[in-house]
Every structure is written in C-alpha cells, then in structure tokens.
Amino acid sequence: MQNIIDHEIHKRYQNLTVIFRKNGSVATPHPARPKNTSVCIFCKNKGVSQLKQQFEDTQLHGETQMIELEDQIVRCGKVDGATKKQCPHRFHLSxxxxxxxxxxxxxxYLSLDRNQGRLWCPDHYCEICFTDGNQQFASRGQFMHEKNTVRAFHQQCVPAGYMKMENGKVEFKIYTEDRSAFGRARFNHTRICDNCGLHTGKLRNCETCTKSFHENCSRPGTQTHGGSKICNSCQFDCRFRIGDVVFVPGYNTFQVARVIPWGHFTPWPNRVLLQYLSSNRIGSAAIATVYRPAPRLCSQIYKSWVQLMYTKENIHHRVQREVRFVRDQLRLFSGARPDIPRPTPQFHDSYMTHPALRANRIAWKARPKFESHRYLALEQTINMGLGVFATADICENTVIGEYIGLTLSKKEYDRREELAKLSADQERKFYTMKVGAWMQKKNSFSMQSVPFYVDAAKYHNITAFINHSCDPNCEVEKEIVELKNGRDYEIIRLETSAVASKALKQQAAG
Incomplete structure (x- = not known):
C-alpha cells in the first residue's frame, strides 16, 4: 500500500508547475550511508524536515506561492532491473x-518522465559521468558504491585516490580534509578558469588544488578547509577515473600523464599513480596537484593554454611538437567515456497526453494516421548513437511515418526547457516539435489556434531516432486532420525527399 502512495507522490512531484531554484554550484555534504533506512538520508529525521516551509512556500517570479503538494518522506523510486528490488533509501521531498x-x-529535472520518471537518490548516478555533464549516461550500467557515504561510480569508473576497494565497495577520504595527502606539495596553478576555459580576466587560485577559476563562474564556498576559497571540484570532492589522461601543471607547460592502477603497490589515500606519456616514467602525485579538465571545455582550454604559455617568439620546433601532443590528448579525452550500452528503446503506437493539456480540453489519445514504414530499422551509428536506416530502397516522396509522443502545453514545455538549462545536462533530449489545434473561442463562432508540443523523448515510435544530416533524404511536413471530437489538429509526417537507399546503411556500417 505504501508503494502505491509513494508512486502517486512521485507522479505529482514531477508535474509540479513551480521550479525549485537553488544554486547548483554550491555543494551540500554527501549524505552518510544510513543504518536506519526509515529516516531521510539527508537530514536523518523521520519527522518534519527543516526545509518544509521553504519547500511548501516556494518563490515564483519574486512572489511566494504555495504548492499543491505537502512535504513528505518518500522511498527512492529506483527498482533494480535484475533483482526487481527497490532501493531502501528514503528522503523528504524538500x-x-x-x-x-x-x-x-x-x-x-531528473524526475521528469523523459528522464527517470521517478525520484532517485544519488546512489544511482555515477558521480564522474554526471559531473562531466552526461546525466543520462550516468544512470545506466552497473555501479560500485562508496562504503561510508551515499555515492556511486560505474564499475568501469574506478575513482582515483581511493583508500580501499573490496566487495563492490570503494572507500576514500575527502581530499580537501586530508592534510596528509598534500604533504609539502606546492601547487602550480593552471591559470585557466576551470569553469569556462578562459585565461582572461581576474582569476583566483584554489587553495586546495591546482585549479584556477573566475569567482563569478565558480561562486566558491567559504567553509571548507579553514575558510579558504576553493573551486567547484574541491567543494564537491570531484573524482576522476583510473585510466583517464590528466595534466600535471608545471612552469609554462603541462606534463601529460595517464592514471594507472596501483597494481601490487598499496594504495595511498588521495594520491594517484601516474605514467607520464612523453617518457613512460612512473611516479605518484597528490590528487590535488593533478589537473583533469572538464571534457566539455577541452577545446577552449587548449586555445587558452597556447595563448597563455607561448608566443610567436618562443614556439620553436620542439615546442610545436609538445603543443600538438597536448592538443591530440585533449581531443581524445574530450570524447572519452566508458563503454556502457544503451538499453533498447520501447516503441509506442499512440499519442499520450500530459495532465496539464487534458485540463485545456484540446488533447487526445489516438493512434497515428500514418504507420511507420516497414523498411525502416533502428541500428547503432558510428558517432551519432542510434539511427534509422532503410533495409531496402524507399522511393522519393514516400511517407515513412508520423511523429508521435507526449503532447504538452506551452507552459509545460517552457518549464521543462528551463529545468534542462538549470541542470546543465549535455544529454538533454531534443525530441520536441511544435504543432497546433483549432478551437472555438468562448462566446464566439470564430476559431482560434492553440499551440502545443509533441515530445517524443519517452513515448515515441521509430521516427524519433531519425538524425539530422547535412545531406538529408527526408523532410518534415505538417498536415491538418479532424478527430472524433470534431476539432482540427496538426500532425507531423515524415516523407522522403530523395530515394532512401539501402547502400547508405552499408556505408555507415563500414
């Protein structure tokens, strides 16, 4: 019975019209792994949360607005696909x-139906992949968990600087609080902002690692490590993988190295074993003295590094080789992530309607007018993920399917877009197309057009996976249809603008 109640709360939560605004660059402590799973993992309280009033009286456009959902303690919605067991952790909505x-x-944002569909605790996201901006990818695959706190990592993303690892659990100390990890290390700071990749403007050096940052980019905290100003990576205790390419800043240079396993050596907490790629020399270093750039900023960091370190006068032949080597390593690293397969998508054969749109009396749940073409197949591409291919030649001007999905109001579409921007998810799903419906105005015989959107992120057929192309052979057309309720709606059909050849599939596979 309690699971049914929790399910309803999860559903109501993901459809709240208000947006909880917080500073996503200010860290909250990692919750300790609970021994009592009946209490909230964050506040360790089974009763009222300290944030109850802040949750129920949220700010919207500068005005306080009561939300129609009481702050409650609910169970994490993650259910293991293999064992069918539900995560035991609980938390207050606030x-x-x-x-x-x-x-x-x-x-x-993560609880939206296009993402997880329910509220999940942090124990089901790989921290390394999530911090890199791959929030969808971070929730897939098998995980190892930190022994003492609610933290998780892919089994392929063994975090550097661990203290002990056994039985699928890893253990480490927060390196900004582990003074023994620094020793007498002196930080050669990067002099490049770790948040935007630029070297111009007033930069501040992190006092607990080798990174630099703009204060307006980082908004650093002042509590950790004796009240010093620290970067985002140190605030969140961000880790990187064993196997990652990293950089050791020196005087006017970056030494390129790869983090390697300790092997028969005893792991030293918050230190890493490095193999320097230019000389194959092996040595250890404090994790705080190693620079691991954000993959999304690799291109900008390279440009800033070249402008900062070298001029036309001092770039001679040897230095040019070094610059090219760093450039190539940054390019490789920017696209590197573990190989975790994407689950096979489930196709639907009818439209679904969001509750907010049903309230406007303009929505429907109907089968599409056009069925997907029988010569379409979904397969993996080289660089673009899943893609749609023709299993046989399809003639020009042939309708190959209708774009279906969850129908949204403009207000709900805007809310989802704002949540996506706040989350900085690089894998946010762009599957929404704008259409319209025609309704009779109140107290009038004239008709008005009401815009709404078709979101194919979760509820979709094979047409949702047709990728963009610089040399397209398919185009989008809108068509007006009349449904049983007597109203006219726009639908989106896809048809070939050129012959869709089976040979293209063979070229992509090669």
Missing amino acids: CISFATPIWKFNAQ
Whole structure:
C-alpha cells in the first residue's frame, strides 16, 4: 500500500508547475550511508524536515506561492532491473529538492518522465559521468558504491585516490580534509578558469588544488578547509577515473600523464599513480596537484593554454611538437567515456497526453494516421548513437511515418526547457516539435489556434531516432486532420525527399 502512495507522490512531484531554484554550484555534504533506512538520508529525521516551509512556500517570479503538494518522506523510486528490488533509501521531498551532493544535481529535472520518471537518490548516478555533464549516461550500467557515504561510480569508473576497494565497495577520504595527502606539495596553478576555459580576466587560485577559476563562474564556498576559497571540484570532492589522461601543471607547460592502477603497490589515500606519456616514467602525485579538465571545455582550454604559455617568439620546433601532443590528448579525452550500452528503446503506437493539456480540453489519445514504414530499422551509428536506416530502397516522396509522443502545453514545455538549462545536462533530449489545434473561442463562432508540443523523448515510435544530416533524404511536413471530437489538429509526417537507399546503411556500417 505504501508503494502505491509513494508512486502517486512521485507522479505529482514531477508535474509540479513551480521550479525549485537553488544554486547548483554550491555543494551540500554527501549524505552518510544510513543504518536506519526509515529516516531521510539527508537530514536523518523521520519527522518534519527543516526545509518544509521553504519547500511548501516556494518563490515564483519574486512572489511566494504555495504548492499543491505537502512535504513528505518518500522511498527512492529506483527498482533494480535484475533483482526487481527497490532501493531502501528514503528522503523528504524538500531535502531531495534542495540538495546538491553532485555538481548540478537537480532532482526535479531528473524526475521528469523523459528522464527517470521517478525520484532517485544519488546512489544511482555515477558521480564522474554526471559531473562531466552526461546525466543520462550516468544512470545506466552497473555501479560500485562508496562504503561510508551515499555515492556511486560505474564499475568501469574506478575513482582515483581511493583508500580501499573490496566487495563492490570503494572507500576514500575527502581530499580537501586530508592534510596528509598534500604533504609539502606546492601547487602550480593552471591559470585557466576551470569553469569556462578562459585565461582572461581576474582569476583566483584554489587553495586546495591546482585549479584556477573566475569567482563569478565558480561562486566558491567559504567553509571548507579553514575558510579558504576553493573551486567547484574541491567543494564537491570531484573524482576522476583510473585510466583517464590528466595534466600535471608545471612552469609554462603541462606534463601529460595517464592514471594507472596501483597494481601490487598499496594504495595511498588521495594520491594517484601516474605514467607520464612523453617518457613512460612512473611516479605518484597528490590528487590535488593533478589537473583533469572538464571534457566539455577541452577545446577552449587548449586555445587558452597556447595563448597563455607561448608566443610567436618562443614556439620553436620542439615546442610545436609538445603543443600538438597536448592538443591530440585533449581531443581524445574530450570524447572519452566508458563503454556502457544503451538499453533498447520501447516503441509506442499512440499519442499520450500530459495532465496539464487534458485540463485545456484540446488533447487526445489516438493512434497515428500514418504507420511507420516497414523498411525502416533502428541500428547503432558510428558517432551519432542510434539511427534509422532503410533495409531496402524507399522511393522519393514516400511517407515513412508520423511523429508521435507526449503532447504538452506551452507552459509545460517552457518549464521543462528551463529545468534542462538549470541542470546543465549535455544529454538533454531534443525530441520536441511544435504543432497546433483549432478551437472555438468562448462566446464566439470564430476559431482560434492553440499551440502545443509533441515530445517524443519517452513515448515515441521509430521516427524519433531519425538524425539530422547535412545531406538529408527526408523532410518534415505538417498536415491538418479532424478527430472524433470534431476539432482540427496538426500532425507531423515524415516523407522522403530523395530515394532512401539501402547502400547508405552499408556505408555507415563500414
């Protein structure tokens, strides 16, 4: 019975019209792994949360607005696909809404039906992949968990600087609090902002690692490590993988190295074993003295590094080789992530309607007018993920299907777009197309057009996976149809603008 109640609360939460605004760049502590799973993992309280009033009286456009959902303690909605067991962790709606244990963690965005569909605790996201901006990818695959706190990592993303690892659990100390990890290390700071990749403007050096940052980019905290100003990576105790390419800043240079396993050596907490790629020399270093750039900024960081370190006068032949080597390593690293397969998508054969649109009396649940063409197949591409291919030649001007999905109101579409921007998810799903319906105005015989959107992120058929192309052979057309309720709606059909050849599939596979 309690699971049914929790399910309803999860559904109501993901459809809240208000947006909980918080600073996603200010860290909250990683919750300790609970021994009592009946209490909230964040506040350790079974009763009222300290954030109850802040949750129920949220700010919207500068005005306080009561939301139609009481702050309650609910169970994590993650169910293991193999064992069918549900995660035992519980949390208050207010605590999960305002918590940021991982950089840009936004529970409201992640609970949308296009993402997880329910509220998940941080124990089901790989911190390394999530921090890199791959929030969808971070929730897939098998995980290892930190022994003492609610933190998780892909089994392929073994975090560097661990203290102990056994039985699928890893253990480490927060390196900004582990003074023994620094020793007498002196930080050669990057002099490049870790958040925007630029070297211009007033930069501040992090006092607990080798990174630099603009204060208006980082909004650093002042509590950790004796009240010093620290970067985002140190606030969130961000880790990188064993196997990642990293950079050791020196005087006017970057030494390129790869993090390698300790092997027969005893792991030293918050230190890493490095193999320098230019000389194959092996040595250890404090994790705080190693620079691991954000993959999304690799291109900008390279440009800033070249402008900062070298001029036309001092770039001679040897230095040019070094610059090219760093450039190539940054390019490789920018696209590197573990190989975790994407689950096979489930196709639907009818439209679904969001509750907010049903309230406007303009929505429908109907089968599409055009069925998907029988010569279409979904297969993996080289660089673009899943793609649609022709299994046989399809003639020009042939309708190959209708774009279906969840129909949304403009207000709900805008809310989802704003949540996506706040979350900084690089894998946010762009599957929405704008259409319209025609309704009779109140107290009038004239008709008005009402815009709404078809979101194919979760409820979709094969047409949702047709990729953009610089040399397209398919185009989008809108058509007006009349349904049983007597209203006219726009639908989106896709048809070939050129012959869709089976040979293209063979070229992509090669």
